[in-house]
Amino acid sequence: MNNTKRFSLPLTRMVHENLSIIMCFAYSRLPLTEMVKGKFAGSWKYLHKVLFEISQERAEKACLELALFLRMVDDEEGLSDYFTKVNSVPECGKLIMKDGSEKPLAFRDVSNKVIHSSQLEWNFTKNTDPVLVCHSRHKEMWARAEVDVIALAAVCGTLMS
Numbered sequence: 001m002n003n004t005k006r007f008s009l010p011l012t013r014m015v016h017e018n019l020s021i022i023m024c025f026a027y028s029r030l031p032l033t034e035m036v037k038g039k040f041a042g043s044w045k046y047l048h049k050v051l052f053e054i055s056q057e058r059a060e061k062a063c064l065e066l067a068l069f070l071r072m073v074d075d076e077e078g079l080s081d082y083f084t085k086v087n088s089v090p091e092c093g094k095l096i097m098k099d100g101s102e103k104p105l106a107f108r109d110v111s112n113k114v115i116h117s118s119q120l121e122w123n124f125t126k127n128t129d130p131v132l133v134c135h136s137r138h139k140e141m142w143a144r145a146e147v148d149v150i151a152l153a154a155v156c157g158t159l160m161s
Contacts, residue, residue, distance in 0.1 A: 011051060011069050011072055011076070015069045015073060015156050018065045018066035018069065019066060019156045019157075021058055022059050022062050022063060022066065025059035026124075028055070029038040029052070029124050031044065038102070063132060064114060064157075066114075067110065067111040067112075071108075073117070079107070079108075080106070083123055089106050090107045090151060090154070090155045091107075091148075092110045092148055092152045092155065093104065093145060093152075094145070094146050094148075095113070095144075095146075096143045096145070097141060098136075098140075098142065105147065105148075110145070113136075114134055116136075116140070117134035117136065117137070118137045119135040121135065121136075129148070129149065129150050130147060132147040133145070133146055133147075134146075134147075
């Protein structure tokens with residue numbers, strides 16, 4: 001039996017599944033925070049755990065898996081090479097260097113920054129879209145990467161299962 005596929009895993013479906021988890025977490029955080037403030041008085045330790053802690057853990061796991069799967073898809077299908085060839089490399093945020101300067105965060109670099117970060121953090125500002133912040137390890141030349149989840153979603157949404 002001749003199998004031309006390198007991986008038995010349905011990589012793009014896995015990209016889509018993880019992106020779904022990330023987007024649902026990212027865009028439900030502020031509405032859930034407002035709901036808890038408006039509907040629940042006092043301390044609700046276990047409700048907080050259910051609504052925020054568990055979903056954040058799942059979103060962080062999904063970020064790591066997404067980064068791995070995107071890297072595999074890029075390696076397998078040559079997406080970065082294609083984007084370069086057609087002069088349309090998607091920017092998915094910004095890279096803040098240790099000296100404070102900023103550079104565009106290219107599609108492939110998102111995977112690298114997530115995988116090599118010391119910590120993932122979410123920036124939820126009320127009137128802006130959520131941002132995934134990847135903090136560098138001390139030996140890196142960059143300080144943090146700020147991933148624009150909308151731009152990343154746009155790239156992932158173009159992948160066919």
